[in-house]
Amino acid sequence: MKIGIAALIAAYMLSQFYRAFLAVLTPVLKVDLGATAQDLSAASGIWFLTFTLMQIPIGWALDRVGPRWTASVLLLAGGAGGAALFAMASTPFDLKLAMGLIGIGCAPVLMASYFIFARAFRPAVFGTLAGALIGIGSLGNIASSVPLAAAAEYFGWRASVAGLALFTAGVAVAVAALVRDPPRAKGAAQGSLMDLLRMPALWLILPMMAANYAPVAALRGLWVGPYYTDVFGADASGIGRVTLIMGLAMVAGNFAYGVLDRIFGTRKGVVLAGNLCAAACLLALWALPTLGGLLTTALLAGVGLFGASFPMVMAHGRAFVPAHLMGRGVTLLNLFGIGFIGVAQIVTGRLHASLPSTPPETPYSAIFLFFAILLLVGCAIYAFSKDRTD
Secondary structure: OHHHHHHHHHHHHHHHHHHHOHHHHHHHHHHHHOOOHHHHHHHHHHHHHHHHHOHHHHHHHHHHOOHHHHHHHHHHHHHHHHHHHHHOOOOHHHHHHHHHHHHHHHOOHHHHHHHHHHHHOOHHHHHHHHHHHHHHHOHHHHHOOHHHHHHHHHHOHHHHHHHHHHHHHHHHHHHHHHOOOOOOOOOOOOOOHHHHHOOHHHHOOHHHHHHHOHHHHHHHHHHHHHHHHHHHOOOHHHHHHHHHHHHHHHHHHHHHHHHHHHHHOOOHHHHHHHHHHHHHHHHHHHHOOOOOHHHHHHHHHHHHHHOOOHHHHHHHHHOOOOHHHHHHHHHHHHHHHHHHHHHHHHHHHHHHHHOOOOOOOHHHHHHHHHHHHHHHHHHHHHOOOOOOOO
């Protein structure tokens, strides 16, 4: 089981990489393919939307087929295939299509891991394991910063992405060879998604799932790139340094959140406190978007650190899901967590395009405010949820 989880961690590193690498490639994709900020925002949004649309069939497949083949087949066909198409792209439309395929390929990886954690380990350690997985997997996020910028400069962006396609195919084969499915739960063939939707406790957690990860994923995955390019005149190396710092803060946040529920005896309280701090950082960026230097980087790092509550919210929701619906339960939670990011990327892309670009910080200030309000609304609803620890 452990070596199989190691293969899934490698796959999740790729998932983190692919959702974030557009930020660093922004300057070169603008020059080579004529891709605008709205094109790249749509491409990023399509990754999240296809990822989301796959969650319901993936939930069924995890319960009925198991994580081994569910993850390996989709990662090979969608992840490796989409990366190969990205490397050959000649228009912004090609980028969008490639990102859609990559989203399909990455869609089962985290949920396959969570399914194994929920079925093969003690419930009390689910939050810790979930946070550790995202923390280690976020090294892929870091790889999409300075290392990617260096590789793109040395080898060219097409060769770099083509190499990633080959590596993705190798990881998919490793998942098929090494992952072992946990024993099936009694009644796994019974029940449906509607059984989950009839649980009132989940309805006050799902809005937090939608709100908590969207600012981190959207800013780190895309908007940091155009923001630093347009407002501060940064090149790929400069963007890479900022995204590296934000990525490291996200890694630290994931590890920290993983144990805080056992330290403080509450999941709800930890999630609320962290996301209110993230909202404060976003409001500061909205009010002072031209600070530059260490202050702006520190605020973005604060969003990454405090906004890394995804595994804790997932652990909170999972605590209400019965064993025989675990696959569908974790993917339902993930559907809200990832799906709204795709919607948010498209909305913020249109928001960016609709606002004047003079002064250049105007559209980015609006984007920061949008995400701050989103977080505050999510916290307001989540405050009425029922706390539960294992």
